[in-house]
Amino acid sequence: MAGLEDLYKEIILDHYRNPRNRGELETPPAVKAEGFNPLCGDEIVVFIDVDDSGTIADVAIGGQGCSISQSSASMMSAAIKGKTTDEARDLIESFKGLMSIHEKGLDGAAAEGDKPDLSMGDLSALRGVVKFPVRIKCAVLSWNTLAQALDDARTN
Amino acid sequence: MTFDVATIKADFPLLSRVIDGKPITYLDSAASSQRPQSVLDAMDRYYRESHANVHRGAYRLATEATDAMEGARQKIADFIGAPHAHEVIFTKNATESMNLFAQSWGRGHLHAGDVVVLTEMEHHANIVPWHMLTESIGIELRWIPVDENGELDLTDLDRLLDGAKLLSVTAMSNVLGTITPIKRLADAAHAAGATIVVDGSQYVPHLPTDVVDLGIDAFVFTGHKMLGPTGVGVLWGKTELLDAMPPFLGGGDMILQVTKDGFTTNELPHKFEAGTPAIAEIVGLGAAVDYLTALGMEDVRAHEVSLTAYAMRSLKERFGDDITIHGPSEPASRGGVLSLIYKDVHPHDISQVLDQDNVYVRAGHHCAKPLMQVMGLNATARASLYLYNDEADVDTLADALASADDIFGF
Numbered sequence: 001m002a003g004l005e006d007l008y009k010e011i012i013l014d015h016y017r018n019p020r021n022r023g024e025l026e027t028p029p030a031v032k033a034e035g036f037n038p039l040c041g042d043e044i045v046v047f048i049d050v051d052d053s054g055t056i057a058d059v060a061i062g063g064q065g066c067s068i069s070q071s072s073a074s075m076m077s078a079a080i081k082g083k084t085t086d087e088a089r090d091l092i093e094s095f096k097g098l099m100s101i102h103e104k105g106l107d108g109a110a111a112e113g114d115k116p117d118l119s120m121g122d123l124s125a126l127r128g129v130v131k132f133p134v135r136i137k138c139a140v141l142s143w144n145t146l147a148q149a150l151d152d153a154r155t156n
Numbered sequence: 157m158t159f160d161v162a163t164i165k166a167d168f169p170l171l172s173r174v175i176d177g178k179p180i181t182y183l184d185s186a187a188s189s190q191r192p193q194s195v196l197d198a199m200d201r202y203y204r205e206s207h208a209n210v211h212r213g214a215y216r217l218a219t220e221a222t223d224a225m226e227g228a229r230q231k232i233a234d235f236i237g238a239p240h241a242h243e244v245i246f247t248k249n250a251t252e253s254m255n256l257f258a259q260s261w262g263r264g265h266l267h268a269g270d271v272v273v274l275t276e277m278e279h280h281a282n283i284v285p286w287h288m289l290t291e292s293i294g295i296e297l298r299w300i301p302v303d304e305n306g307e308l309d310l311t312d313l314d315r316l317l318d319g320a321k322l323l324s325v326t327a328m329s330n331v332l333g334t335i336t337p338i339k340r341l342a343d344a345a346h347a348a349g350a351t352i353v354v355d356g357s358q359y360v361p362h363l364p365t366d367v368v369d370l371g372i373d374a375f376v377f378t379g380h381k382m383l384g385p386t387g388v389g390v391l392w393g394k395t396e397l398l399d400a401m402p403p404f405l406g407g408g409d410m411i412l413q414v415t416k417d418g419f420t421t422n423e424l425p426h427k428f429e430a431g432t433p434a435i436a437e438i439v440g441l442g443a444a445v446d447y448l449t450a451l452g453m454e455d456v457r458a459h460e461v462s463l464t465a466y467a468m469r470s471l472k473e474r475f476g477d478d479i480t481i482h483g484p485s486e487p488a489s490r491g492g493v494l495s496l497i498y499k500d501v502h503p504h505d506i507s508q509v510l511d512q513d514n515v516y517v518r519a520g521h522h523c524a525k526p527l528m529q530v531m532g533l534n535a536t537a538r539a540s541l542y543l544y545n546d547e548a549d550v551d552t553l554a555d556a557l558a559s560a561d562d563i564f565g566f
């Protein structure tokens with residue numbers, strides 16, 4: 001059985017206790033997307049401000065939820081700030097790969113060889129989540145919400 | 157039978173399961189209870205010895221199957237004090253029962269602008285069917301508010317019921333454990349000329365129930381929360397009320413006559429039981445009712461009140477202000493549903509930490525989002541007690557809860 005130390009890594013708890021980029025941005029110019037996890041009631045609000053060159057100039061995170069959903073959102077915000085929207089989309093793909101939710105089963109190991117991505121940084125601390133399949137939804141919530149915000153930013 | 161929890165526990169095979177070398181502590185009966193061996197045996201015996209389709213064959217097995225099902229119907233009627241077995245309609249679960257009621261009674265009685273009164277503490281099963289009628293018919297919903305103690309605030313009851321066609325209300329909250337004053341609500345509804353339907357999903361498993369004494373018109377509950385199998389629920393209604401309702405699903409069993417031009421409906425209860433029912437599950441629910449009856453619902457209730465009092469007292473003593481237990485503070489006016497907030501550990505994390513010690517509680521909004529919004533919460537960790545739980549289970553919960561401190565570092 002997977003131990004809780006695989007899930008609750010120090011860096012995850014740090015992001016949970018001291019969330020980065022917490023707050024709101026004015027819309028417009030920023031776009032806002034909301035994500036819900038209907039099972040547990042977690043809510044994430046993602047604000048992104050994309051400048052004319054396609055760079056995410058600013059990001060803010062709102063909502064409430066468990067340590068995994070909140071820390072994942074915090075790490076995500078730090079990772080995408082200053083990145084282009086294309087880079088952010090790549091990161092979404094990499095992160096979902098890390099969570100093994102692409103075609104692969106749910107046994108964490110499978111994903112690792114997939115697409116080594118050094119820019120994952122702190123985010124790789126969330127790798128342990130795959131051993132707790134019900135928590136994958138928590139970790140991925142903010143990323144799906146970001147994808148929605150990126151879509152909205154494009155159509156604006 | 158005397159009320160001895162150790163003996164009772166031994167009747168439930170699943171509760172003796174050991175996982176990773178540790179016993180399990182099951183505290184999620186508000187979501188679904190476990191079943192005693194007698195229920196499993198009844199279903200097994202039915203399939204091994206007596207299965208055939210019901211109400212159709214003239215041969216021995218078909219008669220046995222029909223008798224088994226109708227015998228269960230009578231037991232369930234007796235268990236809730238229903239005057240007639242034909243008033244007990246079998247469905248898939250409480251959700252289907254409430255949808256049946258809303259669609260069928262609603263179609264017959266509700267028009268655009270008609271008012272249906274709910275409370276803020278309803279389960280989604282008693283909210284969404286009415287939202288659906290808001291969309292399809294244009295009914296209007298009013299809400300009885302919940303106060304800080306987690307009780308219904310009845311200050312404005314008469315005004316809320318004024319001109320209303322229906323009051324649909326839970327008898328016990330699945331989040332707060334609040335037992336609502338059904339008799340008073342039934343009187344007020346009737347005085348206003350409204351019909352009252354009650355969601356008894358959390359009530360029937362835990363308290364002696366008499367639908368006539370409660371003074372209500374219709375009642376829904378679900379088998380799997382009262383030691384029965386999944387896949388069977390009940391709608392009870394007064395004969396006159398059910399007779400005046402149009403059928404819900406159409407098909408076999410619910411008809412008297414079918415021609416190329418149309419159909420006529422069968423009598424109660426068959427009118428509302430289209431198609432082959434969940435016969436084995438119904439038989440299982442009958443056995444569950446036998447088990448509860450043998451224990452005695454008065455004794456079940458007394459055990460749960462004292463265990464709830466123990467849980468509230470011991471958790472408070474041990475954790476003080478670090479723990480919040482939502483809902484009524486008086487154990488006698490509530491059920492054993494304990495919605496907990498512990499420090500600022502998120503409920504989802506609490507249930508994860510407890511899982512490590514095989515302590516099973518539910519985290520989330522418990523399908524009662526409007527109530528959570530009123531309480532300003534987005535989730536709670538809910539430990540719920542039943543007849544097979546004892547003080548040791550509560551102590552195990554408390555120990556496991558304390559271990560959250562190691563991880564979250566308080």
Ligand SMILES: Cc1ncc(COP(=O)(O)O)c(C=O)c1O
Pocket residue numbers: 186187249250251252279281282326328329330355357358378379389523
């Ligand atoms: C108060 C209440 N009503 C209705 C339901 C729905 O029961 P079921 O899912 O069996 O239809 C539940 C159970 O979750 C409940 O607690």
